Amino acid sequence: MNRVPLEKKVLSENDRLAGELRERFREHGVLCLNLISSPGAGKTTLLERTLEGFPKDARVAVLTGDIQTDNDARRLARWGFPARQITTGGACHLDARMIERGLEGWRLEDLDLLFIENVGNLVCPASYDLGEAAKIVVLSVAEGEDKPLKYPSIFFKSALLVLNKVDLLPYVPFDLAQARENARRVHPEMEIVEVSCVSGSGLDQWQSWLARQREGMAVA
Ligand SMILES: Nc1nc2c(ncn2[C@@H]2O[C@H](COP(=O)(O)OP(=O)(O)OP(=O)(O)O)[C@@H](O)[C@H]2O)c(=O)[nH]1
Ligand SMILES: [Mg+2]
Numbered sequence: 001m002n003r004v005p006l007e008k009k010v011l012s013e014n015d016r017l018a019g020e021l022r023e024r025f026r027e028h029g030v031l032c033l034n035l036i037s038s039p040g041a042g043k044t045t046l047l048e049r050t051l052e053g054f055p056k057d058a059r060v061a062v063l064t065g066d067i068q069t070d071n072d073a074r075r076l077a078r079w080g081f082p083a084r085q086i087t088t089g090g091a092c093h094l095d096a097r098m099i100e101r102g103l104e105g106w107r108l109e110d111l112d113l114l115f116i117e118n119v120g121n122l123v124c125p126a127s128y129d130l131g132e133a134a135k136i137v138v139l140s141v142a143e144g145e146d147k148p149l150k151y152p153s154i155f156f157k158s159a160l161l162v163l164n165k166v167d168l169l170p171y172v173p174f175d176l177a178q179a180r181e182n183a184r185r186v187h188p189e190m191e192i193v194e195v196s197c198v199s200g201s202g203l204d205q206w207q208s209w210l211a212r213q214r215e216g217m218a219v220a
Contacts, residue, residue, distance in 0.1 A: 014128055017096035021131025028108035031217050034130050036154055037138035039120030042164040044072045045197040047115055051079035059110060063102040064117040065094040093124035096131060126154040134159040141165045142172050145179035148186045155186045160209055167196040
């Protein structure tokens with residue numbers, strides 16, 4: 001079998017499993033969000049700041065993917081919510097089967113919110129549905145405002161762009177207006193929040209976006 005049919009088969013099997021996961025999340029009222037970015041844009045830090053702001057009894061859990069190490073799960077576990085590492089051992093993205101296995105032993109009826117932190121990569125994760133309600137792409141201002149044009153698939157498929165590290169704007173030549181325009185050129189309806197996980201600026205907008213998604217789930 002040549003490469004293209006094999007890839008199609010893998011993706012259609014993934015879509016089938018992702019559909020089952022989406023149905024399980026829907027049945028149990030779990031909002032599942034899939035965070036994607038290049039390595040180091042700040043996914044784990046954004047999740048740390050988010051978990052830090054939640055009440056202790058929040059029904060939230062995190063699955064976090066990396067090629068090697070359980071560093072991120074250890075960082076995220078400090079807030080006392082369930083956090084589990086998925087180590088892909090080489091694969092540059094998470095897939096639906098990994099999520100299914102990652103959830104083993106967790107009761108979805110005990111959760112309202114599940115964050116998935118994908119492997120740091122702007123390309124491969126765009127092709128793999130994980131059953132999430134929405135993909136979120138994180139882009140840091142150190143990466144260049146052209147990224148939505150160079151990696152359009154992930155910007156097209158994500159409901160929200162989190163522009164992170166805005167505290168670095170005085171030190172890096174990043175054109176914020178151009179970045180927004182590039183993102184909207186690829187995805188005109190995309191929502192955009194500008195945050196700094198270091199100074200905390202803009203995190204209220206991120207929290208409001210999250211709250212709106214949760215309200216949207218409740219009325220669906
Ligand atoms: N200045 C600044 N640094 C930040 C901000 N957010 C994250 N960082 C730093 O950026 C680096 C990478 O952050 P991570 O949260 O580990 O990034 P990540 O996207 O989870 O990385 P991978 O999991 O390896 O893909 C760390 O040194 C963070 O402290 C921010 O808003 N401003
Ligand atoms: Mg991380």
